[in-house]
Amino acid sequence: MAPLSPLPYSDTFSDPDTYVESLLNFATSSSLFQTLCGGVHILDFFTREPDLYATVLPGSWREWLQERGVEDILDLLMRENLDQFATTSQGTIIERQQNQELPWRGGPRPPESLLCYIQDIRKHLLRRDFQPPTVPGKLGLRNAERGNLSRKIAVGMKPKKIHEVQNFAQYVDDLASEISRGTSCEITHLVDFGSGQNYLGRALASQPYHRHIVAVESKKHNIEGAKSMDITARLAEKGKLMRHKREYRSQIVALNSGKGTANGDPATPEDNLEGMSTEAVTEAMAKFSLKEADILYLNGEGKGSVQYVEHMINGADLSPVVRQIKNVSRATGDGCAVETIEKKGPGRCDNMDDLDNRKGLERPLFPRTDVHGVDLGNPPEAFNGDIHLASQEGPPADISASALSPQSLMIISLHSCGSLVHHALRSLIFTPSVTAVAVIGCCYNLMTERLGPPTYKLPTLRPCPNPRVVATSAACDPDGFPMSERQARYLHGHGEGVRLNITARMMAVQAPQNWTPASSADFFTRHFFRALLQRIFLDRGVVSVPSAADDIVGGCPTSPDAMGTEPIIIGSLRKACYTSFVSYVRGAVTKLSNNDPVRGPIIASLMSGLSDNEIADYHTRYLPRKKDLSTVWSLMAFSAGVVEAIVVVDRWLFLKEQRDVIKDAWVETVFDYQQSPRNLVVVGVKKSS
Structure with a gap:
């Protein structure tokens, strides 16, 4: 079931413990790694004195990098075979007399310290190569054709999502089968x-x-959108609102008893509606109405089902979700069908047996609820021709014993943001009915912090951080990063515990191995424009100089009382804004001026009078340093792969530390990195009780 190695580490290491110790030692002892992963930010680039580029990188590196193009630098970092620079069997780069003067791509060979740093980063990265599930010993369906998504299931998916769903669905199904066996x-x-x-x-x-799915989502509009897509994919029928007309009319009359029309005739139900308030009409309509509470898909023997649960997951306690999970019918039937009851032609359904014999219909198993989701209990057995429901004591007769057996849940997640992965892993430990987890994380910047602020103060992504980002970064959350005691209590030169600030964790979601010359040139230009605009903001007084040596220059607004403490975030602009720096500045200032009713007028006033010639002059003066910025960004993105390794390894360590509960735990790839870079799944399987 589990791969031969519980972590996809480099062949340099003999076992997981050796790899983990080397990873944590490197991350907490390399000052260059700490600087590139959390110690610098692009907004800092043109506002620092002395020059940031000269401060961060050693002189020998800068001298060599000056003669190399960015594409050569990226190749050296991620693709070039370092064996050509002479390595020992232990993997330490050494000088060989015969190779010392050999050039590299028509120029001098890279500095030895740069080669050593590249090798240190590479050997601590987790392997990201993906093998299709047809490989023996690899989880997943052996028949590749079964894994192809049909057109109706793939509705709304982009190619990346199709790749993810197709491969992860295979993986999850096979994993669940293996666990069950x-x-x-x-x-x-x-x-x-x-x-x-x-x-x-x-x-x-x-x-x-044909798995039974409990879809837990906190946003109601996502649930409603998912249900609509279920209907589009023909996995469900559109829900029907069913009303007991006779009882409904009686209720209307009862609410307005004794009331008559203007000519003295007795009032009809429709007449009574005219004198009622909107709230009373709504209540009357709801009281004797029946509506599907969840759109629960009940299928035949061996068929799957979907139940939606609206819930905000904010801890390890999964009992609010477990209590809502419905047992599903095992009765014979064809395909997916929503629990609906239809009229028998233009007349009535005379009895339940007649209704049950209708093709494709089953007795309704969901609770009797009104349009507000309020339980109506068991209605009378006989109604008019709209519907006919039999009152029941206990569970419906068509639920098999297996459906009433204790639930055994497996938590899955495709790219859970922030600490949601932490909650899933802890639910495995603290929720008895959870048997296994298979989760893939993303958005590491949104993880909460267990140890509080970093031991060394580093510039953050946003100098005057957004309150939500500050809360997730600085709060001491017992469920936050690091989860494992191994990382939380790791002793190093700066103290105790492994800490990663927001900038480091944000860089960890970069995918530099997927950069192409065109795409890298595009976002290097965007970074250059944004960093240079920050220089203009500083010169024009829009932002202020730092109050501390390790703050980012120009982060906070000049007048916090007038402009607040929110960071200046530009976000996306129209494509035309990136055709020139002048267009970028004009587009950014216009957006800031129009979108912020408080700070917008202040920014517009401070930036007024700035001519196109002045903007172009900034571009001309700083353009020679664009390559320096691109080089540092490339080094940051390359190095941040180790940050992701630290996060993923921490989650695996947490599971391994639960020896009394966890039977097995591992990490492996489930996607092609080029299709989906966040391709590492963390799996945990509980011991049998």
Whole structure:
């Protein structure tokens, strides 16, 4: 079930413990790594004195880098075979007399310290190569054709999402099957944390997997959108509102009893509506109405199901979700069908047996609720021709014993943001019905901090940080990073515990191995424009000089009382704004001026009078330093792969530390890195009780 190695580390290391110790030692002892991963930011580049480029990089590096293009530098960092620079069997780069003068790509060879740093980063990166599931010993379906998503299931997905859902659905299905075979407890439900539009759940509930999915999502509009896509994909029918007309009319009359029309005739139900308030009409309509509470898809034997649960996951306690999970019918049926009851032609359904014999219909198993979701209990057995429901004591007769057995849940998640992965892993430990987890993380910058602010103060992504970002970075959250005691108590030269600030964690989601000459040139230009605009902001008084030596220059507004403490965030601009620096400045200032009613007029006033010639002059003066900025950014993105390794390893360590509960835990790749760079899944399997 688990891969041969629990972590995809380099062949340089003999076992996981050796790799983990080397990783933590390097991350806490290399000052250059700490500087490039958390110690510098692009906004700092043209506002620092002395020059940031000269401060961060050694002189020998700068001398060599000056003669190299950015593409050569990227190749050296990530693709060039370092064996040509002579390495020992232990992997330490040495000088060989016969190779000392050999050129590299028509120029001098890289400095030895740069080569050593590159090798240190490379050997501590987790391997990201992906092998298709047809490889023996690899989880996933052996028949590749079964993994292809049908057109109706792939509706709304981009190629990247199709790749992710197709491969992860195969992986999850095979993993759940392996766990069921290897333990005494069969996986009954897959609980998707942060299901969003439920792309993954829709695939797993459908052919060929037919899994029972509990889609947990905090945003109601995402749930409603997912249900609409279920209908589009023909996995569900549009819900019907059903009303008991006779009882509904009686209720209307009862609410306005004794009231008559203007000519003295008795009032009809429709007449009574005229004298009622909107709230009373709504209440009357709701009281004797029936509506699907969740759109629960009930299928035949061996078929899948989907249930949506609106819930904000903010800790390890999964009981609010577990209590809402519905047992599903095992009765024979065809395909996916929403629990609906239809009229029998133009007349009525005379009895439940007649209703049950209708093709494609089953007895409704969901709770009787009104349009507000209020439980109506068991209605009378006989109504008019709209619907006919039989009152029931206890569970419906068509639920098998297996459906009533204790639930065994497996938590899955495709790119959970921030600490949501932490909650999933802790739920495995603290929720008895959770048997396993298989989660893929992203958005490391949104993780909370367990140890509080970093031991060494470094410039943050936003100099006067957004309150939400500050809260997630500086709060001492017991569920935050690091999760493992190994990393939380790791002793090093700066003290105790591994700490990563927001900038380091944000850089960890970069994918430099996927950069092309065109794409890298594009975002290097964008970074250059933004950094240079920050210089203009400083010169024009829009932002102030730093109050401390390690603050970012120009981060905070000059007048906090007037402009608040929010950072100046420009965000995306129209493509035309990036055709020239003049267009960029004009577009950015216009957006800031129009979108912020408080600070916008102040920024517009301070930036007024700035001519196009002055803006162009800034561009001319600073353009020779664009390559320096691009070089530092490349080094930052390359180095930040180690940050991601630290985060992923911490999650694996946490599971391994729960020896009394966890049977097995590992990390492996489930996507092609070029398609989806966040391709590492963390898996944990609980011991059988």
